[in-house]
Amino acid sequence: MDIRQMPFDHPDAVKLNDQVQLEYAARYGDEGDVTPLDPSMFAPPGGLYLLAYDGRGRPVATGGWRTQDENAEGYANGDAELKRMYVAPEARGLGLARRILAALEEDARAAGRIRMVLETGTAQPEAIALYTSSGYEPCAKFGHYREYENSRCFAKPLTAH
Numbered sequence: 384m385d386i387r388q389m390p391f392d393h394p395d396a397v398k399l400n401d402q403v404q405l406e407y408a409a410r411y412g413d414e415g416d417v418t419p420l421d422p423s424m425f426a427p428p429g430g431l432y433l434l435a436y437d438g439r440g441r442p443v444a445t446g447g448w449r450t451q452d453e454n455a456e457g458y459a460n461g462d463a464e465l466k467r468m469y470v471a472p473e474a475r476g477l478g479l480a481r482r483i484l485a486a487l488e489e490d491a492r493a494a495g496r497i498r499m500v501l502e503t504g505t506a507q508p509e510a511i512a513l514y515t516s517s518g519y520e521p522c523a524k525f526g527h528y529r530e531y532e533n534s535r536c537f538a539k540p541l542t543a544h
Contacts, residue, residue: 435470521535
């Protein structure tokens with residue numbers, strides 16, 4: 384597997400984003416994640432977007448982080464927010480999500496962010512298991528879905544190794 388930095392609006396990223404939106408819609412019975420996102424949010428040094436490609440050059444996983452600071456949606460100064468963590472069904476179970484997560488954490492740490500935060504939902508038990516086994520702990524709700532009952536928010540300090 385080859386993990387590459389790519390723009391959020393790269394055609395391969397758009398393709399996988401469309402796939403994850405369909406999965407969100409199926410799991411939650413809605414239109415998918417409607418959090419407002421702009422490609423510039425993932426541009427270094429204030430963010431990063433990664434795509435993983437399989438041995439045949441097909442995009443099979445994504446993940447990104449974007450800078451957040453204290454605001455009315457409940458973020459804190461120094462936050463880095465994970466967005467669009469997704470592994471296509473045919474590539475699940477290969478450790479790609481963990482590899483992407485570790486790379487995003489390292490990049491956010493290097494950019495001076497002090498806490499990685501994420502929002503997921505109760506219909507994504509695999510995501511919750513990944514994050515809790517990676518050192519994330521429940522935290523106060525934040526972001527677009529903070530008022531939703533099935534929303535779950537997690538955080539992990541990005542302290543230096």
